[in-house]
Amino acid sequence: MTMLKEGRPTAPQAVREEHMAPATATGNRALMLEEPLIFEIGSNDTTGVDFAAAPKAVSRLGNLARKDAIGLPGLSEQETVRHYTRLSRQNYAIDLGLFPLGSCTMKHNPRLNEKVARMPGFADLHPLQPQSTVQGALAVIHELAQWLITLTGMHGVAMSPKAGAHGELCGLLAIRAALEARGDARSVVLVPESAHGTNPATAAFCGYKVEDIPATPDGRVDLAALKARLGPDVAAVMITNPNTCGLFERDLKTISEAVHAAGAFVYCDGANFNAIVGRVRPGDLGVDAMHINLHKTFSTPHGGGGPGSGPVVLSEALAPFAPLPFVEKQGDKFVLVEEETVEDHHGRSFGRMVAFHGQMGMFTRALAYILSHGADGLRQVSGDAVLNANYILRSLADVLDAPFGGSGPCMHEALFSDKGLAEGFTTLDIAKGLIDEGFHPMTMYFPLVVHGAMLVEPTETESKAALDQFIMALRSLAERAKAGDEALKGAPYHAPRRRLDETLAARKPVLVWTEPELAEAAE
């Protein structure tokens, strides 16, 4: 028998502790690659495409003609592809893992939606094509509109707003138009503390004075304070339901009645519709306008993955003021109602918010989602979303303070505070620790009514195994923060970059890249 002594070792060798993670010559860590800015790779005389030399031409630019190199990055095709692929590996996405960003409903984007949206009959349309050639697309807008009206119990829907805050703008413009139509000048919009941060911004943008309505100790709108403030100067109340504390506003129907009695309108922020879809119809609660984030509740991609889409459902009182265009079914034809074709029943429209019809690609995805779930499936969506959030809330209640945990189950998101962490330890430390554990951090320091808030929204699309792993990670971090584990203050250790100096970045932001030589010369 011959013994081969020079073979390849197949088992790990014992390594002394201090040699565990030596620095590499490149700065790369195996598959985690250190990537410079695109301006710092390649050279100015490289391109991915060969052009023939430009023919000699007489310049008419005079002394405006550029004399120096334009300074665009010069990369070959492969270098370009590698650059962006490498950067993408430093990113976190719903396709990589649980994305517990409260108030954002980061649910799985079913691939069926993508398949439908890419069908050439939808994907290759031009918005100015003759209507007779896009009947299928108009039918999609019309059918989605009917679903949204049915699910919310409302009277009409404006499909064109392009995202949540744009939908809020649409709703408030409709409210203002309705008030103006009856010659009623009102100047104040009331926004409870438990509402979304965009609500006061929208009201201010529309020229209204914003006034806060306090929350009750159990995290809901203070009904008495709201009623006391209603008066002839109040145009609308903007309420988020379920609210940003992850709680259902039980008094919304009473609130709506009081608001209507005072001659004002109820705007509901529908960003959290995922928690109630198929179970509660906002129209039954007296809501006059509500935007629906298709990119949240109806699973169209967002957060860098795609544009938002924020159709606004409207009550009978507001529907006549909705923006153009509309899709209408006339006989067996679908017609896009625009300025030229507007008839009496849309004559009071407040105008137009976008050039065309809205986010067509998101409409096809959302309708695919709705049809593939069906009414029963959508009802299960909200049930599972609420169940998952409560599973997280109750599984961590012994290590993290749940300020409203005592008031009963939460809706779609679990809210914790920083109460009980060791002196000097904050929500930020836990969030940074989650990065090391391989999760995108939860929403933090929002809502403002809770000190050091951690807002966790798991959505219905996570498995119990995924939730258990997340709970284990968050539990471990909470225990470390309570025990005062100093190492946690240095997290993240394993991310491509360590903890950033956010204060310095905000005080002295560097917004423009300068060539290193120039930057050095300037110093």
Place this chain on the structure above:
Amino acid sequence: MSRYFTDEHEWIDVEGEIATIGITDYAQEQLGDIVFVELPAEGATFDKGDDAAVVESVKAASDVYAPISGEVVETNGALEDEPALVNSDAEEDGWFFKLRVTDASELEGLMNEAAYKKFVASL
């Protein structure tokens, strides 16, 4: 000179008809590192309780209310270049703006230092 405090964590020094206003040391500590301060325009007039300035920390942007009605006569321009002054010296060099007081009787009901300390301890 007498110093008053509000339950919204502003302090007010009153000297004759001029009131100097800033946020309290407790407030800066709660806000964390201040990164930006937006001051009112000189000549602007406020009613008591109006939004008068904005203070932005790494955590959040907060409104600073006019604790008393008046006209802005001077603002602390140093804060625009060095917002960290609010962290290092909130109750002296980190002042925000000065008002010419319209109605000194509005000072009634504000807290003195001892009462404010007690109020903060109860939070």
